[in-house]
Amino acid sequence: MLILLLGAGIALYEAPKLVREKQWRELAAFSGFLLFGIALALALALGIPVPNPTRAVEYIFSPLSRLIYPR
């Protein structure tokens, strides 16, 4: 709920200026990032599993790091 309020707050703060100045490209990028952020935050708050970037990186480099830090 708080996240939605925060997202709406950000949108209200930035969007009107963009619409007025007809910066559609900026508006598209802005909404894209904002929607992604809100979706991510909501998924985390509601406990929906989200792929973890750290885990992916760890997996990619695990052959190399095993060489130096054998478990």
Add this chain to the structure above:
Amino acid sequence: MLEGGKISGRQLAFLLVLQVFGTVFLFLPGFVAKGAGRDAWLVPFVSAGFSLPQGALLLALVRRFQGATATGFCARQGGFLCRLPACLLLLFYTHLAAIVLREFGDFLNIAIMPETPLVVFGVVLVALSSYAVRQGIEVLGRLAEILLPVVLFSVAVVFILAVGNMESRHFFPVLENGLLPLLKGSLPSFGWYSELAVLLFLAPFVARPEETGWSFSVAVVITSIFFLLVIAGPLAVFGAEVTKSLVFPTFSLARIVELAEIVSRIEVVVVAVWVTAALVKLGILHYILVLGSAELLGLRDYRTLVLPLGLILGALSILVSRNVVELTEFLNRTWFFYSVTLQFLLPFAFFLMPLPGGNRR
């Protein structure tokens, strides 16, 4: 050019120092002690040596970019293949910024405010950095100019007050087991030093471009000296065996120092100063992300992206690890490979791209 601001050579040097040093004193002394044991105090010298080839690479790239940032250069070239390395670099910085947020959240949570939910620290830091980033690069530069001396002073004070508790026997014998443990202990710190690659995004804004090389060298020297203090301090006081098991060795050092029983328990003041260092580091990364994505997408203004990206960073900081143990394991074992691949090997890809010729848009 999306950014009209300029910074001085000194401000660039200070920004670079804070980019590396902003989180060095949290976990790194512990990692270094784990790898190198008693020789950990030699690691700053090895790391400074590592930054030589890296500096050569970065400065050559800065010259090649001809006054554009890495992303600006790619956007000017056009084409998907050119944008790929820049995109990867931005994704890396997104991850790094989230990790920085998380490190400080965990640090404050464990060390000082165990009752406060993690997300509070994230939101406060992101809100502050969003404000700084919206003001542009000049404000970040001035922030670094004001805060870095305070940060370095606090580190020096902790070190000097701890001198009475130090025992030089913790340093000897030097290189008892040969060079291998020293190199192994240096790997995590190379991961940190390779963050000097933010130069690729900051260098175009220096008012006098010929000062860039000088700024880079000064940044490496300052960083290495103070890295030496934060690693040698805990090592001399606690010894290698204890330092290696501490999560925050430098913080533990700040807890025990006192002066004539009057000045004692200074750690809260010190932590407050260190948080400001993290704020500048986060600000630099946040700025790079916002400016970089605006340049890649061909926008006319980058300020509108500040808050949405801040929201993403805040959410990511919760996602990047489940707890502090997982985070330290990742930073200790994997961070070197990840960081060096993306910030040292990947930039070589920029050399493959043709310089802007006659067919410029």
